[in-house]
Amino acid sequence: MDATCPTCGRPLDEHDRHIRFKLPEPVLDIPAEEREAVTWGNDVVMMVKDLGAFIRILIPVKLSGGYTVTYSAWLGVRPDDLRHAWEVWNDNVAYAELRLSGILANMLPAWEDETYKKPLDTAVLNLEHTPYAVDSSDAFMHRVLHDEWPHEFVLSAIAHYE
Helix, strand or coil: CCCECCCCCCEHHHCCEEEECCCCHHHHCCCHHHHHHHEEECCCEEEECCCEEEEEEEEEEEECCCEEEEEEEEEEECHHHHHHHHHHCCCHHHHHCCEEEEEECCCCCCCHHHHCCCEEEEECCCCCCCCEEEECCCHHHHHHHHCEECHHHHHHHHHHHC
8 A cells, every 4th residue: 555645645656746848838829730840959948930949947846744846847048048058958067057047938737827937047956957947036936946835735736737
């Protein structure tokens, strides 16, 4: 039998989760059959004609009790920042120093309206990962990144997403 959380009653294996957004929200507005013709990139960096540049980032959200839900989301960035990230991606020394600022291009479950299109600052915290969101000039987004959140609030929101 799986262990359950004494705080929320959910199985413990549901607490350290990774949620991956396939595409930035604005790209979803482009009909699927038209996306390939206007998109350059891969699952980590993307440029979309007449829409902008995007880089995959990680957004860790702390749950009470030491658990974390990590969103693999997209950050809208300036084209020059995308170019620079592409150039340093495979150079460990330069990549370790990569810092990006941009706008969150996905809606985080539980806070869709409060997080979508909010400013984020990112940094490389692990050479094996995409950059992490580390701060925001938006007060609510800053709280999402730095506060500890109740299990049930966050886990019930992502249950509807998957």
